[in-house]
Amino acid sequence: MDETSRLIRAGSKAPSGLNRTVGPPIQKGSTILMPDAASLYDVTQTTYGRAGLASHDALIDALTELEGAQTVRLFPSGLAAITGAIMAVVKTGDDVLVTDGAYKPTRRFCENVLKGRLGITVRYFAPDASPDEVMALANGKTRLIVLESPASLTFEMQDVPAIAAAAKARGILTLLDNTWAAGLYFKPLTHGVDISVQALTKYVGGHSDCFMGSAAVTDPKLGAALHQAIIDFGWAVSPEDAYTMLRGLRTLATRMERHGASSLKVAAWLEGHPQTGEVLHPALPGAPGHKLFQAAYTGAPGLFAFVLKDAKPTQVHAFLDALKLFGLGFSWGGFESLALDGDDQFKVRKIKKDYGGPVIRLAIGLEDPDDLIADLEKALTAARSA
Numbered sequence: 001m002d003e004t005s006r007l008i009r010a011g012s013k014a015p016s017g018l019n020r021t022v023g024p025p026i027q028k029g030s031t032i033l034m035p036d037a038a039s040l041y042d043v044t045q046t047t048y049g050r051a052g053l054a055s056h057d058a059l060i061d062a063l064t065e066l067e068g069a070q071t072v073r074l075f076p077s078g079l080a081a082i083t084g085a086i087m088a089v090v091k092t093g094d095d096v097l098v099t100d101g102a103y104k105p106t107r108r109f110c111e112n113v114l115k116g117r118l119g120i121t122v123r124y125f126a127p128d129a130s131p132d133e134v135m136a137l138a139n140g141k142t143r144l145i146v147l148e149s150p151a152s153l154t155f156e157m158q159d160v161p162a163i164a165a166a167a168k169a170r171g172i173l174t175l176l177d178n179t180w181a182a183g184l185y186f187k188p189l190t191h192g193v194d195i196s197v198q199a200l201t202k203y204v205g206g207h208s209d210c211f212m213g214s215a216a217v218t219d220p221k222l223g224a225a226l227h228q229a230i231i232d233f234g235w236a237v238s239p240e241d242a243y244t245m246l247r248g249l250r251t252l253a254t255r256m257e258r259h260g261a262s263s264l265k266v267a268a269w270l271e272g273h274p275q276t277g278e279v280l281h282p283a284l285p286g287a288p289g290h291k292l293f294q295a296a297y298t299g300a301p302g303l304f305a306f307v308l309k310d311a312k313p314t315q316v317h318a319f320l321d322a323l324k325l326f327g328l329g330f331s332w333g334g335f336e337s338l339a340l341d342g343d344d345q346f347k348v349r350k351i352k353k354d355y356g357g358p359v360i361r362l363a364i365g366l367e368d369p370d371d372l373i374a375d376l377e378k379a380l381t382a383a384r385s386a
């Protein structure tokens, strides 16, 4: 054979010839070489790489275990998991109820795509609305209730098990953005939620360097709907990213323990500070939503917010600019601590609420919590004199 031909096949041993390593092989491929002609159109076999290969299968198995799911599907980002799961179950003419505390891009999709282009009505309920208040909005066309508990900026909790049960009784689906609990500290599917979504980008990845989202279900019909949407839209994630997410998952529980303990220490310190108003951390005793947290969660994540009491915008910037250990930036769940002010994101909310000052969100990383407290102390001093 000519070298040009030999170079096309060199080094392509069958996967069964691989040594067994701790992680899965990062198998790359669009084409899957089928064993014979009859296999080409055999729907029981994987015939194209977009459906996922070895590292995807390994990640899906692990997430199925984490979520207690029947099926888990992967999406190219956390946002794509939310929008993709919604697209898998809604159609023109449907009505969708969404928490007013939803992560801003979720709302943007609801406004621009569902409402703006697909003729689906979207209505919002207060992020701490009771199950009765949520269900009072439902009508004969309501297909889906989109929950985010707690709200990832202001941390209001919803009574997810009660809303899921009431929705089920009326034939309405529920979707929960469970990114805060990382699939670890709250199990949406065992509490009756139909579609459990999380941005793996955050805690599962854990290193602020990779995008992915997952949607988990127990009902095979919903699993088939997710699968169909993925095929219809052509979504895929890379084998390297699937490997990276699986590696993050291995240390998730260990990291979460540290994130949670440190966040509670920092939150308790902030609570006693004269410049702060409410500390919005559902895992903190006495904080808003703590009863709902206690009833269904098994641990505390590291993301929360607090009110910088009566602060002016210049003081908010002085506070943020004085932070040395906290980076300023979006996203969270990585090893490094982050801070941001949430006011810009409040502008899109339908239901206005006065928190008594600007809301600052902190993502507590894996640093020593006393160092983080010292950093916050200096920043609060800077805000006072601004």
Ligand SMILES: *Cc1c(COP(=O)(O)O)cnc(C)c1O
Residues within 6 Å of the ligand: 077, 078, 079, 080, 103, 148, 152, 177, 179, 180, 199, 200, 201, 202, 211, 212, 213, 331
């Ligand atoms: C970040 C985030 C998402 C989206 O994740 P991406 O991977 O960044 O698209 C969804 N929901 C919540 C609550 C988030 O914080």
